[in-house]
Amino acid sequence: MEPAVKVTHLKKSYRQGERQVQALRGVELTIARGEFVAIMGASGSGKSTLLHLCAALDRPDEGSIEVAGQKLETLSERQLTQFRRRRIGVIFQQFNLIPTLTAFENIALPVQLDGSFNAQHSARIGELLRILKIDHRADHRPDALSGGEQQRVAIARALIMEPPVLFADEPTGNLDSNSANQFWTLLEDAARAFDTTIVMVTHEPTAARHADRVVVLRDGQVSGEFAVQDFDDPGALAAHYQTIAT
């Protein structure tokens, strides 16, 4: 079976005034279908850049990215937009919900934009709201929801098109530790129900414990990786991570 994500020799640099910053210097990464992978690394190691490129939000300078069997570099801007809408889910640290829409309407938005809303989507939203334990909040607008509830609405919005892959960049960065723990558990439940591969960026070893595998970036390259099940003690996981990240 083809992998969910395959990244080959990926390079990306940015201009910062007079300087050229190499954010990614040849990243190689393969993620299997159904895997839950945490991308970790120090601030500035290239995590967000890698995630943005994989989520088709930006283009690399060099290298290849394949998501769910599709090579992104072969797509036109138009095709990329459609691919992003239909085949990729994203969650960011900021919840990015539309303040004037209810939770239900926010979740339905990607399908509305795609012009394909039907009864099946309505039923799927109901299922997502139940799995994420926010069914009693469906008619509330974001300002009436807690941060944790808003981020769960963002999970549902990311999964409404049933994308094969979901990318998340520090999604619990704005949540307290209780809401964050609940977020990870509910995300796992939702991903399992919808058979979604998860690639998440985090710098918190506690969050990484929910993943199957941790891939560590250092200075724009993969510096190591390990299976989470090899560490039943969170302290040992964090210590091992530090040896690869620095």
Ligand SMILES: Nc1ncnc2c1ncn2[C@@H]1O[C@H](COP(=O)(O)OP(=O)(O)O)[C@@H](O)[C@H]1O
């Ligand atoms: N849009 C941008 N313009 C200029 N430099 C950027 C931009 N995005 C990221 N960088 C630089 O690229 C490097 C990697 O950044 P980033 O991918 O955001 O790392 P991380 O998410 O691991 O903190 C950093 O040196 C950062 O300053």
Ligand SMILES: [Mg+2]
């Ligand atoms: Mg980042």
